[in-house]
Each structure stands twice: as C-alpha cells, then as structure tokens.
Amino acid sequence: MLPTASEQDHVPPAESGRAPLSPGYPEHLRAVAEEYLGALSFAVDAEAHGLDEAMRYSLLAGGKRIRPVLALATASAIGREPSWVLPLAAAIELIHTYSLIHDDLPAMDDDDLRRGRPTCHRAFGEDVAILAGDGLYAEAFVLLLTRQEAPPDRLLAAARELADATGAQGMVAGQYIDVAGTAPAGPAGLRRLHELKTGRLIAASVECVLLLDGLQAAERIRSFTSFARELGVLFQIVDDILDVTGTPETLGKQQGSDERLGKRTYVTEFGVVGARELAAQSHGRARAALAQAAGPAGSHSTAALEQITDFIATRSF
Amino acid sequence: MLPTASEQDHVPPAESGRAPLSPGYPEHLRAVAEEYLGALSFAVDAEAHGLDEAMRYSLLAGGKRIRPVLALATASAIGREPSWVLPLAAAIELIHTYSLIHDDLPAMDDDDLRRGRPTCHRAFGEDVAILAGDGLYAEAFVLLLTRQEAPPDRLLAAARELADATGAQGMVAGQYIDVAGTAPAGPAGLRRLHELKTGRLIAASVECVLLLDGLQAAERIRSFTSFARELGVLFQIVDDILDVTGTPETLGKQQGSDERLGKRTYVTEFGVVGARELAAQSHGRARAALAQAAGPAGSHSTAALEQITDFIATRSF
Numbered sequence: 001m002l003p004t005a006s007e008q009d010h011v012p013p014a015e016s017g018r019a020p021l022s023p024g025y026p027e028h029l030r031a032v033a034e035e036y037l038g039a040l041s042f043a044v045d046a047e048a049h050g051l052d053e054a055m056r057y058s059l060l061a062g063g064k065r066i067r068p069v070l071a072l073a074t075a076s077a078i079g080r081e082p083s084w085v086l087p088l089a090a091a092i093e094l095i096h097t098y099s100l101i102h103d104d105l106p107a108m109d110d111d112d113l114r115r116g117r118p119t120c121h122r123a124f125g126e127d128v129a130i131l132a133g134d135g136l137y138a139e140a141f142v143l144l145l146t147r148q149e150a151p152p153d154r155l156l157a158a159a160r161e162l163a164d165a166t167g168a169q170g171m172v173a174g175q176y177i178d179v180a181g182t183a184p185a186g187p188a189g190l191r192r193l194h195e196l197k198t199g200r201l202i203a204a205s206v207e208c209v210l211l212l213d214g215l216q217a218a219e220r221i222r223s224f225t226s227f228a229r230e231l232g233v234l235f236q237i238v239d240d241i242l243d244v245t246g247t248p249e250t251l252g253k254q255q256g257s258d259e260r261l262g263k264r265t266y267v268t269e270f271g272v273v274g275a276r277e278l279a280a281q282s283h284g285r286a287r288a289a290l291a292q293a294a295g296p297a298g299s300h301s302t303a304a305l306e307q308i309t310d311f312i313a314t315r316s317f
Numbered sequence: 318m319l320p321t322a323s324e325q326d327h328v329p330p331a332e333s334g335r336a337p338l339s340p341g342y343p344e345h346l347r348a349v350a351e352e353y354l355g356a357l358s359f360a361v362d363a364e365a366h367g368l369d370e371a372m373r374y375s376l377l378a379g380g381k382r383i384r385p386v387l388a389l390a391t392a393s394a395i396g397r398e399p400s401w402v403l404p405l406a407a408a409i410e411l412i413h414t415y416s417l418i419h420d421d422l423p424a425m426d427d428d429d430l431r432r433g434r435p436t437c438h439r440a441f442g443e444d445v446a447i448l449a450g451d452g453l454y455a456e457a458f459v460l461l462l463t464r465q466e467a468p469p470d471r472l473l474a475a476a477r478e479l480a481d482a483t484g485a486q487g488m489v490a491g492q493y494i495d496v497a498g499t500a501p502a503g504p505a506g507l508r509r510l511h512e513l514k515t516g517r518l519i520a521a522s523v524e525c526v527l528l529l530d531g532l533q534a535a536e537r538i539r540s541f542t543s544f545a546r547e548l549g550v551l552f553q554i555v556d557d558i559l560d561v562t563g564t565p566e567t568l569g570k571q572q573g574s575d576e577r578l579g580k581r582t583y584v585t586e587f588g589v590v591g592a593r594e595l596a597a598q599s600h601g602r603a604r605a606a607l608a609q610a611a612g613p614a615g616s617h618s619t620a621a622l623e624q625i626t627d628f629i630a631t632r633s634f
C-alpha cells in the first residue's frame with residue numbers, strides 16, 4: 001500500500017517546498033538550507049485534498065529550519081555528503097511542524113500567528129489542524145523509513161531514537177509538563193522541561209545522523225551528544241529572551257506569549273540580564289563540546305556546526 | 318536515551334493492563350486476548366506523571382481489542398507463536414486508542430462517552446487528551462521498534478506499513494474526509510472513506526504480521542490481504558448498523574452519534590435491512606478469502622481468524 005516514488009514525485013513546482021527562508025538567515029547557511037528544502041516536496045502528499053493543503057501550509061511557511069540544517073551539518077562533520085540525510089532532515093522538520101501546530105491549538109497555547117501567518121487552526125479550523133499535525137507526524141516516519149538510505153539496523157536505530165525523542169518520554173512529555181505547569185520549582189525543573197520539550201528533538205537532529213552512520217568512536221559520540229544537548233538548552237534560553245525582546249515582525253509570532261500564559265521561562269527565573277549570561281555560558285559549553293567532537297586535527301570539518309551554534313546564540317528571530 | 322527493559326517493567330500489578338474485556342466477548346477468543354493485554358503494561362510509561370495516567374485511562378479501558386487479537390490470530394495462522402507478535406499487537410492497540418481519543422475531541426466528533434466511561438478529554442481536559450493521543454502514537458513506534466523481535470529489514474517493513482496505514486495516506490486521511498464531509502457521493506465514496514479511516518489499520522493488523530514473518534508465498538499473501546481488507550469493510554458496516562440499533566450500555570458510547578453529526582453511513586445509504594444484506598455478503602467474501610489464505614490442507618490453522626470474522630459479523634457492541 002506504500003506510494004511509489006513516482007506517485008510521490010508529482011508535486012507541481014509552485015508547491016515544491018522552496019518557500020523563502022526567514023529574512024535574516026545567515027548567508028553562509030542559506031545554501032545548505034535551500035538544498036534541504038527541496039526534500040520537503042515529496043513529504044506532504046495526502047490521500048485527501050484539503051488535508052495536504054493544511055500540512056503544506058504550515059510546513060512550507062518558512063521558519064529557521066534549524067533542526068534539518070543541523071542534521072545536514074552533522075553529516076558534513078562526520079565526513080558524509082549532507083544530501084545523504086535529506087530524508088531524515090525533512091522528517092525532523094515535519095515533526096517539528098506537527099509540534100508547532102498542536103502547541104498553537106486553542107486548548108494549548110491558543111496562538112494566532114506562527115511563522116508570520118495565521119496559525120494552522122486559524123486558517124483551516126481546529127479539526128483540520130489536529131489532523132494536519134497527526135498526518136505530519138506519521139508521514140515523518142513514512143519518509144524516514146521509505147527514503148533514507150542506510151543499512152536496516154542503523155535505520156531502525158535512528159527511527160527508534162526519533163520516536164523516543166518525540167513521544168511520551170520526550171517532546172510530548174515536555175509539552176505536557178508545560179501546559180500542566182507541573183515542572184518542579186527552580187532551575188533544574190525548568191531545564192528538565194525544556195530538555196524534553198525542545199532539547200530532545202534538537203539533540204535527535206544530531207544523534208540520528210550518528211546512528212545512521214554507525215559511528216563507532218565512543219568518545220566522539222559522547223562529545224557530539226553533549227554538544228547536541230547543550231545546543232537545545234542554548235536554543236531555549238535565547239527563545240525565552242526573544243519572547244520578551246522581539247517583535248511579531250521579527251519573530252513571526254506573537255511576542256510576550258509566555259508571559260500571557262504565565263509560563264516559567266529563563267527570563268522569569270533569572271531576568272533578561274541573567275538569562276543573557278546563561279546563554280553566553282551555554283554557548284561556550286556548546287562550542288567546547290563541538291571542539292571535542294571535531295576529532296583529531298585534519299579530520300572532517302565542523303565549521304557548519306560552529307556557524308549554526310553561533311547563529312542560535314545571536315539570532316534575533 | 319531509550320528506556321531499558323528494567324526501567325519499563327516497573328508497572329505495578331494494579332495497572333498491568335489486565336482491564337476486563339467487554340462483556341459478551343466470545344469465550345474462545347478470551348484467552349488469546351488476555352494474553353495480549355499483558356503486553357500493554359510496558360507500553361504506557363511517560364516521563365510526566367499525569368500524561369501516563371491519561372494514556373492508561375484510555376488504553377486500559379477495555380474494548381473489543383479486535384485489532385491486536387487479529388494480529389495474534391494471524392501469527393497462529395502462519396504457524397508462529399501468537400506471543401511472538403505481542404509488541405506489534407500492543408502497538409496497534411496504542412494507535413487505535415490514539416485515534417479514538419482524537420476522534421472524540423470537541424473539535425471532531427465531540428463525544429462524551431467511550432468504552433463505557435467519560436472520553437479522555439472529558440476526564441482530563443482537551444489539552445491533555447490531545448497530548449495523550451500524540452504520546453500513544455509515538456510510543457506505538459517505540460514499542461514496535463524496541464520490543465518486536467524480527468530481522469531488521471522485516472521490522473522496518475512492518476513499521477513502514479504501520480506508519481503509512483495510519484498517516485496522511487491512510488487513517489488520518491479517512492478521518493479528514495469524514496470530518497470535512499468530502500467523500501464523493503455514492504457507495505464507492507463511502508467505501509473509500511472507510512477503507513482509509515478504519516480499514517487500513519485493521520488490514521495492517523494482518524499484513525504487518527506477514528511482513529514480520531517475511532512470508533514468501535505471493536498467492537497466500539494476496540489472499541490474506543484480501544481477507545484483511547474485506548474484514549475492515551465488514552467491521553464498518555456492522556459498526557454503522559450498531560450505531561442505530563445498539564444502546565449506550567452495549568456500545569460503551571453514545572448511540573446515534575453518526576446521525577447527530579449528519580454522517581453518511583451504510584445505513585443512511587442503504588437502510589438497516591440493506592446494510593445487513595451487505596454485511597452478510599462481506600462476511601461471505603471474507604470467509605472465502607480466508608479459506609484461500611489457509612493454504613493446502615493440513616497446513617496451519619486459520620480457526621482463530623475464522624472465529625474473529627464470525628464475531629465481527631455478529632457482534633452486538
């Protein structure tokens with residue numbers, strides 16, 4: 001019953017996924033990000049017209065594309081062609097988009113604006129938005145399991161990690177703790193919430209590439225993993241700061257939504273100045289872990305990962 | 318990051334999944350179904366307490382358990398131990414439960430009662446219900462990919478089929494067509510809707526077992542597949558009839574909800590008498606396909622599959 005490649009490839013050029021990247025995206029990452037966007041074109045077919053429209057609407061709206069670019073850059077860092085992990089990268093962006101659609105729902109954060117346009121449920125209705133999210137999550141696995149080239153045992157390992165990172169032990173648990181407000185008091189509780197809600201998927205964007213590759217060097221794996229997890233923390237601290245200091249134009253979503261929902265953030269916990277200091281520390285730790293992961297001098301380049309790390313630390317959207 | 322077996326196995330006996338089967342469940346299927354229920358005990362851990370409670374609430378509420386029992390009976394029919402496919406069977410029930418939770422949401426069918434108790438969103442709130450569904454779907458893949466024993470390439474094939482059957486080319490598309498009311502007029506449109514919405518997952522309950530097994534005989538595969546798809550149709554026709562003729566007590570959910578939502582069903586299309594006639598024809602076709610699938614005389618027994626088929630045709634809940 002799986003669609004064949006030819007059935008999936010009939011997407012017309014106008015919908016081929018080449019939506020513009022957010023303005024302000026660093027020029028040196030643009031090329032690799034644009035390469036990846038093409039992979040989305042075969043990722044959002046649905047049996048029902050209308051459903052695919054809603055899926056495409058949210059998926060192809062632009063955004064930072066940090067997670068897929070991270071996967072491509074990781075491939076490069078271990079000496080692989082970035083294009084090799086395009087299906088994985090696209091699958092990760094499908095999952096990220098699904099999580100945004102469900103997070104924005106009236107019963108959750110009730111947001112009206114996302115990636116600079118009305119949220120999925122504002123554009124298509126709540127029922128369709130729920131199903132568009134459900135569909136994107138399923139299609140992420142179809143895409144990964146159907147299109148990603150790797151020996152079966154490695155593909156299994158990557159799929160397992162992706163499901164675990166995004167399920168009731170990972171992303172979904174983080175979102176639950178967030179909406180239910182059940183994170184323990186103090187920085188440790190906050191950190192745990194964000195490790196689950198955003199950190200696991202960001203880390204998986206790196207770790208799944210290592211799993212597909214079958215990387216054997218335990219020490220390098222540990223360094224990459226430390227790097228990936230620290231990057232998740234860094235991303236979240238900056239996100240919390242931007243929710244206070246950004247504008248709807250730069251953010252593509254409402255500013256101040258954390259405060260409106262009474263959420264605990266790095267800013268409510270430490271103030272903007274304290275959060276900026278924490279971000280700087282986290283940035284330093286991420287770069288240090290990356291230097292470890294780079295391996296012996298003369299081995300493959302972690303330049304793209306360094307650029308992404310710096311971009312995450314200094315982004316304004 | 319995946320939980321180890323020992324971490325997952327600490328579920329206390331009271332929550333071990335041995336919820337009672339619905340009254341009226343045929344005695345001869347009870348043993349195999351009860352065996353399966355134990356497999357659910359390790360399937361619903363969540364990192365966040367409260368989320369796992371909601372997942373368990375819906376998962377362990379009882380129900381017919383037709384899909385997992387179908388998987389176990391299929392294993393038996395191809396000469397395997399039914400217990401071999403317990404992880405697959407449990408994964409399928411997790412997915413089925415996720416689909417019920419999301420279908421019942423206020424934005425969808427807005428149902429108050431399911432499996433004889435308040436629906437998940439009535440008991441835990443809409444936000445938690447959405448996340449419980451999301452979590453169950455992810456954990457289904459964790460479970461299948463972590464616990465199911467099979468050669469990697471066969472496990473991949475089964476996971477691929479399960480994702481495809483339940484995504485935007487399958488179950489989610491069917492649900493979309495149902496809520497959006499976009500099925501083409503006439504019996505063909507109705508049949509297509511149900512093939513997607515319920516048929517694909519019921520068929521996958523059979524087909525994934527064949528994929529895990531690596532069954533080579535093309536003709537037997539075709540017969541099993543025909544059987545599985547016909548069973549999906551039969552299930553739906555009977556379901557539509559029961560929505561008119563059942564009671565909340567026997568159904569465990571509100572009677573007449575199809576009519577309330579103005580849905581097209583086999584009853585609105587053909588009347589109760591016409592639908593009963595169609596069910597009888599479908600039952601006959603399913604039994605004929607199964608007889609083909611049984612293979613040469615003296616090979617493995619399809620007795621359990623025959624019993625399930627008859628149960629689906631004659632069930633009152």
